[in-house]
Amino acid sequence: MTYFTNSKYACIVEVEFQERFSEMTSYEDEENFGSYSVVGSFPKDFGYGPEDQDDIAHSDSKPRILLLGLRRSGKSSIQKVVFHKMSPNETLFLESTNKIVKDDISNSSFVQFQIWDFPGQIDFFDPAFDSEVLFGHCGALVFVIDAQDDYMEALGKLHMTVTRAYKVNPNIKFEVFIHKVDGLSDDHKIETQRDIHQRATDDLTDAGLEGLHLSFYLTSIYDHSIFEAFSKVVQKLVPQLPTLENLLNILITNSGIEKAFLFDVVSKIYVATDSSPVDMQSYELCCDMIDVVIDISCIYGLRDEGDSSAYDMESSSIIKLNNSTILYLREVNKFLALVCILRDVNFEKKGLIDYNFYCFRQAISEVCGISCQFRTARFRICD
Ligand SMILES: Nc1nc2c(ncn2[C@@H]2O[C@H](COP(=O)(O)OP(=O)(O)O)[C@@H](O)[C@H]2O)c(=O)[nH]1
Numbered sequence: 001m002t003y004f005t006n007s008k009y010a011c012i013v014e015v016e017f018q019e020r021f022s023e024m025t026s027y028e029d030e031e032n033f034g035s036y037s038v039v040g041s042f043p044k045d046f047g048y049g050p051e052d053q054d055d056i057a058h059s060d061s062k063p064r065i066l067l068l069g070l071r072r073s074g075k076s077s078i079q080k081v082v083f084h085k086m087s088p089n090e091t092l093f094l095e096s097t098n099k100i101v102k103d104d105i106s107n108s109s110f111v112q113f114q115i116w117d118f119p120g121q122i123d124f125f126d127p128a129f130d131s132e133v134l135f136g137h138c139g140a141l142v143f144v145i146d147a148q149d150d151y152m153e154a155l156g157k158l159h160m161t162v163t164r165a166y167k168v169n170p171n172i173k174f175e176v177f178i179h180k181v182d183g184l185s186d187d188h189k190i191e192t193q194r195d196i197h198q199r200a201t202d203d204l205t206d207a208g209l210e211g212l213h214l215s216f217y218l219t220s221i222y223d224h225s226i227f228e229a230f231s232k233v234v235q236k237l238v239p240q241l242p243t244l245e246n247l248l249n250i251l252i253t254n255s256g257i258e259k260a261f262l263f264d265v266v267s268k269i270y271v272a273t274d275s276s277p278v279d280m281q282s283y284e285l286c287c288d289m290i291d292v293v294i295d296i297s298c299i300y301g302l303r304d305e306g307d308s309s310a311y312d313m314e315s316s317s318i319i320k321l322n323n324s325t326i327l328y329l330r331e332v333n334k335f336l337a338l339v340c341i342l343r344d345v346n347f348e349k350k351g352l353i354d355y356n357f358y359c360f361r362q363a364i365s366e367v368c369g370i371s372c373q374f375r376t377a378r379f380r381i382c383d
């Protein structure tokens with residue numbers, strides 16, 4: 001990777017950056033980013049709550065993610081922890097679900113979907129049950145298996161469910177969460193995954209359904225694995241994913257960044273990342289950074305009484321770790337944040353990184369369709 005060392009050039013970049021930034025500020029204020037009302041430690045505008053209910057009438061066009069599995073496998077807990085900020089311990093007190101619970105997730109311009117949480121006892125072969133309608137609009141089917149329990153019954157139900165759904169709609173993405181793995185040793189986790197994978201795919205092969213692909217994830221609500229798995233499920237429903245990955249690749253190669261995640265701030269799902277492999281530790285660090293930034297913004301971000309904009313487009317954060325690594329967070333829009341990991345020597349060119357980030361943000365707003373007036377992003381290549 002090369003960097004420009006010409007100070008005159010650096011200066012031009014800085015000035016251009018300043019000019020574009022002032023242009024951007026007015027854009028933010030007027031069109032895009034209204035004030036944020038804080039509820040608890042989260043801005044109200046981020047809500048997944050009742051204000052989104054109006055959309056439900058039009059929600060049939062949104063892809064659905066169905067959460068299925070046996071009773072007590074952890075479906076409702078997953079939905080509450082990932083999308084409603086419930087702490088994992090509180091899920092111990094969740095009542096069992098006895099009707100389909102539809103949850104409209106309209107939190108970001110990319111992540112637009114509904115989650116349907118099913119009671120464990122539902123029978124898809126009941127004639128009263130309209131599986132055509134249910135699976136017809138389904139984007140992804142997440143089947144949750146309790147790994148701490150005997151999973152033979154769950155495997156039978158998985159097979160029945162996916163074959164039925166596949167017949168109605170072969171475009172569904174089938175995702176299997178091998179859940180509650182917090183109680184398992186590392187060896188046991190791998191062995192369980194191998195066994196479940198083997199048995200489930202054998203059953204499909206026996207039924208002549210080789211075209212039906214299942215993806216497997218080891219998950220737990222007690223660590224970040226559930227967020228990571230849900231990120232991957234949601235990414236499959238984001239049509240702009242290749243464009244986003246491409247933009248992130250361009251950003252990191254031109255800015256000396258090692259890893260970059262585009263986060264949905266409320267759920268901590270990453271909507272996209274560059275194409276280098278994701279390691280769990282980096283993802284956890286970035287998730288923790290989002291928590292820190294939101295908490296600090298809510299405590300110290302208010303300028304005076306009555307000001308509700310504790311967290312807005314000017315929010316950014318730099319965290320220096322003691323291993324010469326920097327975490328750099330910038331707001332991309334009301335819902336999305338970019339979190340980067342880079343070496344501290346590369347951060348000396350912060351002006352360049354900020355300029356490139358600015359171009360990136362413009363490109364994202366174009367991809368979101370927020371504004372057509374911005375030109376396609378160009379990144380300043382440093383050679
Ligand atoms: N150890 C552990 N327990 C979990 C996990 N997820 C859910 N549970 C527990 O499993 C029980 C059943 O969860 P619930 O969400 O009601 O299951 P559902 O019937 O599938 O909706 C609750 O007591 C949860 O606390 C997990 O990742 N690890």
Ligand SMILES: [Mg+2]
Binds near residue numbers: 075076077096097
């Ligand atoms: Mg439930």
